[in-house]
Amino acid sequence: MSTPETNGSRRSHVGSQTLARGLRALIAVVESPDGMTVQRLAAELGVHRSIAYRILQTLVDFGFVTHGADGAYWPGSRLAGLSTAYLPTLRTTAAPVMRRLADEVGCMVSLFVAEGREAVSIELVEPLTVTHHIAFRAGMRTPLDRGAAGYALLASMPPAAGEPDAVARARAAGYATSAGEVEAGAFAIAAPIADVHPPAALSIMSHREAQVLAAREHIVRAVAEIAAAAASPAGRA
Structure with a gap:
C-alpha cells in the first residue's frame, strides 16, 4: 500500500x-x-x-x-484546521452517505480525488458494525492507472488514449473493481461521483472478494446520492 x-x-x-x-x-x-x-x-x-x-x-x-x-x-x-479546509463541501456532503455505506457493507469507505496522476484518499469512514476490516489513513496515494479507485476516477473523465481497459468497463458499469493491484490479497471496488471537481470516487477494500462484489449496488447508490446532493443549491453553496 x-x-x-x-x-x-x-x-x-x-x-x-x-x-x-x-x-x-x-x-x-x-x-x-x-x-x-x-x-x-x-x-x-x-x-x-x-x-x-x-x-x-x-x-x-x-x-x-x-x-x-x-x-x-x-x-x-x-493541522486539524488545514485538513477540514480541503474540499469542505464535498466532504460534508459525502460523510453521512459514507457512514451509512460503511455500516451496510462492513468495510471502511474512502473518498478519493484525482490529483495529477494519483488517486488521493481525503476522507475515511470506518464501519461500526464490525471490528476487523482493512484500514488505511487519509493521504494514501495510489497511481491513477492502477486499482479500483484510480479506474473509477479516470472513468469520470473523457476517454483518453492508452488508458487501461478497466476504465472503459467502469464507464459502462458505473463502478470499477481490482484485485491485488494496490495491496496484495486485497479486493477493491470504487464508483465515480458524477459532476464534481476535482474528480472524486468512493472506494471499498476487503480481503474477501464476495464482500466486495456484494457491495456493488450499495456503492453505486451511494455515489448517486452524493452527486445529487452536490448538485443541489445547498450542495453548491
Missing part, C-alpha cells in the same frame, strides 16, 4: 529549498508513528542537527508541530 509522497520536495526549484525542506520535515513528523527526534530528522533531511532543530522549532511556533514531554515532536493542532 502506498503512502503520501513529498509532492516534489526532492525536486525543489531554485529558491524554494528552504520551504521544501520545511515541508519535508512536516511530512516526516506527520508520518512518524513514534514521534520525530531532531537527530532522526537531521538524518532524513541530510542536514546538521542545528538546522533540523530550527526547522522543528519554526513548525512549533506556527502550531503545525508540538514538542512532547517525551522529547519527540508530534503533529500539532493547527
